[in-house]
Amino acid sequence: MATKAASAHPAPKPTDLSAMAHSEAHYFNSYNHHGIHEEMLKDEVRTKSYRDSIYQNPHIFKDKIVLDVGCGTAILSMFAVKAGAKHVIGVDMSTIIEKAKEIVEVNGMSDKITLLQGKMEEVKLPFPKVDIIISEWMGYFLLYESMMDTVLYARDQYLVEGGLIFPDKATIFLAGIEDGDYKEEKIGFWDNVWGFDYSPLKKTALTEPLVDTVDFKAVVTDPAPVITFDLYTVTAADLAFSIPYELTVRRNDFVHAVIAWFDIEFSKCHKPIKFSTGPHTKYTHWKQTVFYLQDVLTVEEGEKITGTLENKPSEKNHRDLDIKISYTLHTEDMHRQATGEGVYKMC
Ligand code: SAH
Numbered sequence: 144m145a146t147k148a149a150s151a152h153p154a155p156k157p158t159d160l161s162a163m164a165h166s167e168a169h170y171f172n173s174y175n176h177h178g179i180h181e182e183m184l185k186d187e188v189r190t191k192s193y194r195d196s197i198y199q200n201p202h203i204f205k206d207k208i209v210l211d212v213g214c215g216t217a218i219l220s221m222f223a224v225k226a227g228a229k230h231v232i233g234v235d236m237s238t239i240i241e242k243a244k245e246i247v248e249v250n251g252m253s254d255k256i257t258l259l260q261g262k263m264e265e266v267k268l269p270f271p272k273v274d275i276i277i278s279e280w281m282g283y284f285l286l287y288e289s290m291m292d293t294v295l296y297a298r299d300q301y302l303v304e305g306g307l308i309f310p311d312k313a314t315i316f317l318a319g320i321e322d323g324d325y326k327e328e329k330i331g332f333w334d335n336v337w338g339f340d341y342s343p344l345k346k347t348a349l350t351e352p353l354v355d356t357v358d359f360k361a362v363v364t365d366p367a368p369v370i371t372f373d374l375y376t377v378t379a380a381d382l383a384f385s386i387p388y389e390l391t392v393r394r395n396d397f398v399h400a401v402i403a404w405f406d407i408e409f410s411k412c413h414k415p416i417k418f419s420t421g422p423h424t425k426y427t428h429w430k431q432t433v434f435y436l437q438d439v440l441t442v443e444e445g446e447k448i449t450g451t452l453e454n455k456p457s458e459k460n461h462r463d464l465d466i467k468i469s470y471t472l473h474t475e476d477m478h479r480q481a482t483g484e485g486v487y488k489m490c
Pocket residue numbers: 144145171174180183184212213214215216217218219234235236237239261262263264278279280290293
């Protein structure tokens with residue numbers, strides 16, 4: 144899904160959302176506009192991985208009842224029909240589903256796809272159970288806007304024993320980067336604004352992770368997988384976690400920030416399909432998430448940076464995230480030893 148890109152478009156007037164909390168309304172309204180769906184459909188890595196995982200497995204989809212959680216324009220529903228599904232139910236709260244109905248109609252699939260407007264957690268499905276769940280639920284930093292909860296709800300409520308989830312694995316990675324110039328431009332800027340000390344805003348700027356593409360050449364450490372979610376077994380409670388990580392430094396350089404990205408896997412296919420949203424591979428609309436550190440670490444090849452990555456949905460708005468990254472540079476050079484903790488909010 145295309146989190147936040149929504150803010151690039153003026154939010155259309157709320158439709159039937161008056162009863163919902165304002166933030167929920169804002170979230171669903173952001174998916175009303177076709178622009179956000181255009182961005183996702185044009186994301187080749189994303190859409191092609193879903194298409195391949197479905198088209199390459201007609202033996203899995205044939206004659207199955209499929210649930211498309213957050214169907215948007217119904218692209219995944221139509222892939223499933225082409226792969227031989229008996230019937231697909233697409234659910235989306237956003238008004239884009241009206242267009243999805245027209246799209247399904249002009250593609251001659253209306254008898255195979257039932258589209259329901261509503262919250263996944265509230266709609267009544269025409270089938271008591273489904274064989275396969277397909278969903279594109281991933282946000283920035285994987286978990287921002289927390290649509291995974293919704294997929295887990297659908298799994299627990301509707302998936303038959305032994306049913307399949309596409310995709311079924313997601314892993315968050317971390318790495319350290321050199322980003323002196325940009326950090327200076329974004330964070331250092333507040334040290335002197337037209338001759339005044341703006342450091343209170345510097346603290347705020349440091350708490351905001353930046354979603355941006357990171358040049359692979361800026362990566363100074365090996366990437367480290369930190370946590371893998373198995374969609375068959377994960378629970379909503381597991382989305383609050385505190386996990387240790389260890390990064391090995393690849394070259395003598397500086398570390399200004401830690402970046403995060405995620406990989407996605409469709410493992411229950413004939414031939415498993417994976418894609419990555421990391422800096423080493425093709426662009427995706429998720430880019431990477433940059434967490435600037437208070438310190439600049441001066442690092443040498445072979446040294447280790449260790450710490451913990453902590454994440455929890457925010458108490459005020461469960462779609463926002465409170466993230467903490469602690470770090471210690473292990474070096475025999477006491478002048479370069481450093482330890483600290485960054486506190487971030489994705490909202
Ligand atoms: N499946 C489409 C759209 C993915 S974007 C595609 O791959 O292109 C995620 C969609 O999920 C959005 O359209 C959003 O409105 C919908 N969504 C998110 N949470 C939902 C919920 N709880 N109930 C219904 N729809 C939801």
